[in-house]
């Protein structure tokens with residue numbers, strides 16, 4: 001590959017590209033997709049031909065179930081106003097059942113689902129969006145008379161791989177927030193013995209979902225995960241580690257209120273409640289909406305939506321994170337801004353705290369900073 005970003009030297013065999021073109025897929029879009037997905041998976045560029053081969057060989061059946069959700073994950077995945085990675089992956093897989101996009105409805109849709117479950121038993125990728133209500137025999141979400149619990153168990157039993165997308169499917173999300181009236185649970189809680197990869201986020205990032213699918217197609221297995229079942233390629237680093245405002249954090253430059261001069265200048269949002277130091281996700285590098293932006297870039301602090309139970313554990317969203325054990329981060333941040341000399345000195349102190357964030361606790365990477 002050329003260092004100027006040209007795709008001309010990626011060695012995808014010509015016969016693969018010709019077959020891809022014969023399926024109506026633009027070869028340049030395909031090459032770019034393979035490169036971007038390989039990069040998202042943190043694989044070397046030499047894996048691009050292997051990814052291309054896997055995609056060309058497959059029309060892997062995918063079944064997408066949706067339970068207690070706002071359809072935000074479906075929207076995030078399917079939203080497109082120009083040729084996108086998502087459109088490409090939809091050309092490359094075989095989406096057998098997805099309520100949001102399928103033409104069939106009612107009994108026809110149900111029939112399509114059951115045919116797909118039977119025909120592709122043991123072969124399909126199952127994607128699950130939304131939480132699963134458990135109270136009152138699952139009465140709060142039934143589809144064609146079948147509870148979400150029963151529907152999920154049936155689909156997981158025949159899946160080659162199960163991917164839970166969005167915070168509702170991965171940890172209950174908003175439906176499970178206190179007092180959780182429907183007894184909403186995550187996919188893993190309903191099928192505790194099953195291998196499930198979790199892609200939390202509100203909504204899921206489409207790039208991470210396509211990369212996970214491509215990983216399964218390319219290597220025949222789910223990607224390596226952390227202890228919460230989240231792929232390391234997407235959730236291995238904190239938001240804070242790659243945030244474009246990090247330089248301001250290290251320099252002790254903070255927005256104090258929304259709209260103040262520091263906010264307009266793009267200073268750190270820590271004092272406005274940003275949960276980036278506690279949140280593991282690749283938002284700063286992948287971003288949303290075809291890489292256009294992400295919340296912190298747009299001026300709003302991270303609300304920690306990829307962490308378990310974030311509606312309860314990360315709120316109030318505008319309250320700044322309290323102390324790091326052993327370091328007075330809040331005190332330090334408050335002192336900064338008193339004067340230039342004080343700010344310069346304090347910046348070194350903050351930098352020490354920041355280094356602590358980066359080092360973390362090797363035994364528990366997910367919670368270095370504890371709330372009081």
Ligand code: SF4
Pocket residue numbers: 239240243244245246247249267268269270274275276277296301302
């Ligand atoms: S506290 Fe938030 S805005 Fe500030 S550097 Fe960390 S992630 Fe970025």
